[in-house]
Amino acid sequence: MEKTWNNKAWFMVLPVLVLVAFSAVIPLMTVVNYSVQDTFGNNEFFWAGTDWYVEVLTSDRFWDALTRNLIFSAIILAIEIPLGIIIALNMPKKGLGVPVCLVLMALPLLIPWNVVGTIWQVFGRVDIGLLGHTLEALGINYNYVQNPIDAWVTLIVMDVWHWTSLVVLLCYAGLVSIPDAYYQAAKIDGASRWSVFRYIQLPKMKRVLLIAFLLRFMDSFMIYTEPFVVTGGGPGNSTTFLSIDLVKMAIGQFDLGPAAALSIIYFLIVLLLSWIFYTVMTTSDAQS
Amino acid sequence: MARIDLEHIRHAYGAKPKSENDYALKEVHHEWNDGGAYALLGPSGCGKTTLLNIISGLINPSEGRILFDGKDVTHLSTQDRNIAQVFQFPVIYDTMTVYDNLAFPLRNRHVPETEVDRRVKEIIEMIGLGGWAGKKAQGLTADQKQKISLGRGLVRSDVSAILFDEPLTVIDPEMKWVLRSQIKRLHKQFGFTMVYVTHDQTEALTFADKVVVMYDGQIVQIGTPAELFERPRHTFVGYFIGSPGMNVLPAKIDGSTATVGGESIALNFRPEIKSGAKTELGIRPEFVSIGREGMPVAITKVEDIGRHKIVRARFADQPISIILDEDGDIPADPRIAFEQKAINIYADSWRVGGEA
Numbered sequence: 001m002e003k004t005w006n007n008k009a010w011f012m013v014l015p016v017l018v019l020v021a022f023s024a025v026i027p028l029m030t031v032v033n034y035s036v037q038d039t040f041g042n043n044e045f046f047w048a049g050t051d052w053y054v055e056v057l058t059s060d061r062f063w064d065a066l067t068r069n070l071i072f073s074a075i076i077l078a079i080e081i082p083l084g085i086i087i088a089l090n091m092p093k094k095g096l097g098v099p100v101c102l103v104l105m106a107l108p109l110l111i112p113w114n115v116v117g118t119i120w121q122v123f124g125r126v127d128i129g130l131l132g133h134t135l136e137a138l139g140i141n142y143n144y145v146q147n148p149i150d151a152w153v154t155l156i157v158m159d160v161w162h163w164t165s166l167v168v169l170l171c172y173a174g175l176v177s178i179p180d181a182y183y184q185a186a187k188i189d190g191a192s193r194w195s196v197f198r199y200i201q202l203p204k205m206k207r208v209l210l211i212a213f214l215l216r217f218m219d220s221f222m223i224y225t226e227p228f229v230v231t232g233g234g235p236g237n238s239t240t241f242l243s244i245d246l247v248k249m250a251i252g253q254f255d256l257g258p259a260a261a262l263s264i265i266y267f268l269i270v271l272l273l274s275w276i277f278y279t280v281m282t283t284s285d286a287q288s
Numbered sequence: 289m290a291r292i293d294l295e296h297i298r299h300a301y302g303a304k305p306k307s308e309n310d311y312a313l314k315e316v317h318h319e320w321n322d323g324g325a326y327a328l329l330g331p332s333g334c335g336k337t338t339l340l341n342i343i344s345g346l347i348n349p350s351e352g353r354i355l356f357d358g359k360d361v362t363h364l365s366t367q368d369r370n371i372a373q374v375f376q377f378p379v380i381y382d383t384m385t386v387y388d389n390l391a392f393p394l395r396n397r398h399v400p401e402t403e404v405d406r407r408v409k410e411i412i413e414m415i416g417l418g419g420w421a422g423k424k425a426q427g428l429t430a431d432q433k434q435k436i437s438l439g440r441g442l443v444r445s446d447v448s449a450i451l452f453d454e455p456l457t458v459i460d461p462e463m464k465w466v467l468r469s470q471i472k473r474l475h476k477q478f479g480f481t482m483v484y485v486t487h488d489q490t491e492a493l494t495f496a497d498k499v500v501v502m503y504d505g506q507i508v509q510i511g512t513p514a515e516l517f518e519r520p521r522h523t524f525v526g527y528f529i530g531s532p533g534m535n536v537l538p539a540k541i542d543g544s545t546a547t548v549g550g551e552s553i554a555l556n557f558r559p560e561i562k563s564g565a566k567t568e569l570g571i572r573p574e575f576v577s578i579g580r581e582g583m584p585v586a587i588t589k590v591e592d593i594g595r596h597k598i599v600r601a602r603f604a605d606q607p608i609s610i611i612l613d614e615d616g617d618i619p620a621d622p623r624i625a626f627e628q629k630a631i632n633i634y635a636d637s638w639r640v641g642g643e644a
Contacts, residue, residue: 179379184375188366195396199383
């Protein structure tokens, strides 16, 4: 067939390019612009070079927040991924239980994030909260406003409650796509329950688990709303994650330059870690 | 290897079957000889897979008993029955190598590793995957995967029977022949009892010593390919087997004469018909001849399929198919005749009368 060569096809891509430009590229470049300049107001800017980057990267404040982020992500991934798999394995495969379970699972995902934060903030209060009050009555000294450990436990339990469903739903989708014949063949081959999981279910869930892992990592690494509502970064700085610190810096102290530099660094860390996870997990897949 | 007896098996998927129609599998009472090759043939939804799953123990029958070599296994699990099954879609363990796939059933049964190695190496050569032992099973073609499924059955030396559930459905046509002859060769070599479910009559007829034709949840005929061809017990067998299927024409029977439309056809036997039954005459297209003598017929279409011609015609206001030699002629005023000994008479769809 005769092909017509011209550049009209570019017009087809143009709407997307414009959209991406306004939604991502232009805001990002604005931040880059701020991160290399200094200002004293009046819309007057002075070239600052890499000063802000150096300042951020050499500050304890940044490394402490980054460490908190990494620990938080590691903990919630270590809980939510196995827990999600276990729940998905035990969900009913047919009958009335399926829609019931799916709706129950989806509920936490449908609640706006700041509402989730508020729910747990009230739930954990010692004076009026059901959880806080009960623990108090049991003689357990629990106070997330004063005790850093309690604050962390509250945030982790809240995140597990909020997001394990996502892992469950993704795993469940992977599980129901396995044809019955696999289970029947496994029975005939005399496979144990563990073998069925190890050689049939887990390989079939691998792809969705990769997605679940990446989504949960990125989301938890960028967590802001819930800790902001529940603890506001406290007590002290014990739950001040990078995102909370960033907002403090940009809006609280109005340090535009350092805040912009921190944003760029933050963005690059998320990008880099996601890329590493993705590459490691997909190449281990390709080798097999 | 084992002899399999099915004693009055019935199965319904619903909890409380009320009428005969609630049963997916109506009464089946049959024995499968040790080392025999059986094909279960029938259209989709006729209950053949249900029957197969009852034998393998994946389904517990609502009624009846299953015996392996005289031992009641009705309530034994699949694992304890020592059955192997090859499914419609190849089932392999993706993350394992070909070798490990074949070793899997043995390792699960705690067979010593030296014995596992010996068996797997033997089987892997037999199914023609010798060079593939260390490869991951994931990247194999459909027919290779299906060979692994089969190999996982063969590798267990004590297996009672191997069941095949339409195993060639997803295999490319040219590989079908190869795989089919390979299964046949392995069956001869090992002598396992083989039950093969299919809806492809060629597959069934080339494979099996005995073909079991199922229709609407029951076995309508069990016989050799020749018996199914010459003496279909039920009009369904007549339609289903043969290409094109048997001509079944409504007929009035009077003594040893059948009347189709206005034409009288003499029979070589005297069918015993219960009064009020719907009677039909069945004749295969292969046994209808066209010439200048006989009963008038109107030709509607001639299909030349290379080997022979299929003539579609109307006889006594009924459609009829006739197979004609490739070089056979159709006269201007065509007439047809039926080969007398090939005529079957049916009352309410079941064949009647003997070779009297």
